[in-house]
Amino acid sequence: MRILFALPGFHAQDRGAEVALLAVARELARGGDDVTVMGGGPERPDEPYRYVHVPIVDRKRFEKAPQFPPFRSDTAWEDATFGTTLLTKYRPKDYDVAITCNFPFSHLALRRPTFGKSPLQIYVTQNGDWPARSGKSEYRLFRCDGLVCTNPDYEAENKDRWPTALIPNGIVLERYKAVEPDRAGLGLPEGVPIVLMVSAFIDTKRVADGIRAVAKLPDAYLVVAGDGPLRAEVDALAAQLLPGRFKRLTLTAPDMPRLYASADAFLHMSLLESFGNVFVEAMASGLPIVGHDTPRLRWIVGDRDTLCDTENLDAVADALRRALATGRGPQDPRSAEFGWPSIAARYRSFIVGLLERRKAA
Missing domain, CATH: 3.40.50.2000 (Glycogen Phosphorylase B;)
Known part of the structure; x- marks a missing residue:
């Protein structure tokens, strides 16, 4: 499978979401999948996946910026700089599936219109499930082909809206x-x-x-x-x-x-x-x-x-x-x-099932 992970903090920060999704990307690449990671930090040596640098403006620069929908936080401002540049780096036809946990800008950039088959869109609830269930303001634009729920509450709340999988995070x-x-x-x-x-x-x-x-x-x-x-x-x-x-x-x-x-x-x-x-x-x-x-x-x-x-x-x-x-x-x-090999295997099983469902449809 050709899998893309996209998040502004990749290789720039070691926060929870970055650590978690990079660990999954790493395990899938080691297992033989064609994995690409796009992030705002520099390339790191010896990673098993392909890395593409996408320039960002760090969220620290926006800590005193005005906050209003959809720029609700310094995180959203940073995501906007990433999503804008991502549009120039991302070619949908190169991937079978695209994965992120940032909304709205990264999510919308990965869903940009394309000619021909577009990749499956997987959203991970690392930072909450609000985009998947709100339906208000910019959240009305949310769509996904699969929702990875990191706890049982999120799964119960969203299983009737989207195809879901209950997959926790893990550690080495x-x-x-x-x-x-x-x-x-x-x-x-x-x-x-x-x-x-x-x-x-x-x-x-x-x-x-x-x-x-x-x-x-x-x-x-x-x-x-x-x-x-x-x-x-x-x-x-x-x-x-x-x-x-x-x-x-x-x-x-x-x-x-x-x-x-x-x-x-x-x-x-x-x-x-x-x-x-x-x-x-x-x-x-x-x-x-x-x-x-x-x-x-x-x-x-x-x-x-x-x-x-x-x-x-x-x-x-x-x-x-x-x-x-x-x-x-x-x-x-x-x-x-919570070992990463077993967590990544659950991601892969979920993605394979979604691809098979799309093929059957």
Whole structure:
């Protein structure tokens, strides 16, 4: 099969969506499919897929740009620069299937009119299923031939609208096995309990509330791996509430296992994630997990007494105390369900079924 993955952050960022879709692209290419990746970053050596650079203007340049439909965020502004250039690089006839998780500009560029057969359009709900089900404003333009739902809620909501497949995200399991802590190398203190957050600095991730919760534990040290438009506000709040007990890091994906191995508990404050790769990474690292108690999160991590109502910061602090008292353990067996080879195989099976359905029609 000739498969295209397109996303502005490819090879430019190592955020959740980029890491997830590149992992699928990598596994499909290794399995023999003809895979092309188009993204805004530079080419990387030794990747098994073909890479095409599509120039973008980084979302950081748009953090103070006006927001209005369809330019609802800095992400949408960045996607607009990518989608515009993508039109010059993308030839629909070269592919059997095109995959993205960005709406509206990447999605619409991949659906541009063409003479002859157009590729199947697969949309992945990495950033939510709102485009697939809203039907309002620019979302009325959404169409797809297949919807990859990253959690059961999305599948239940959309299965009557689009052909769907329930496929979670995954991780490179081997990367998290037998990893030694490296606090010194990461500039972290020894001899204190470390709480780790891995999160973008945006409102929905609630990093500031994480700082407020950790501040209730007088001996705990908070590390946040991530970046985003709220970095200045987060740094200022941490200086006030966690003086000498806070560090912000930005690491590449290969370096993240050392950070997980150097922590004692994992905290994530988002009320509802589309999936949340970070939870699986924490499981694979043997970390106790504190997160917002929802059926969706229990579907990923199982039943844990450290899941709580994270809007109650006292409850978060109590859950962190339980997590730190429990301490790290071996790699959680549940994480084995999320290895990338099996996840990519499910993508391929879904795509093959859609192509066969199109052929039969």
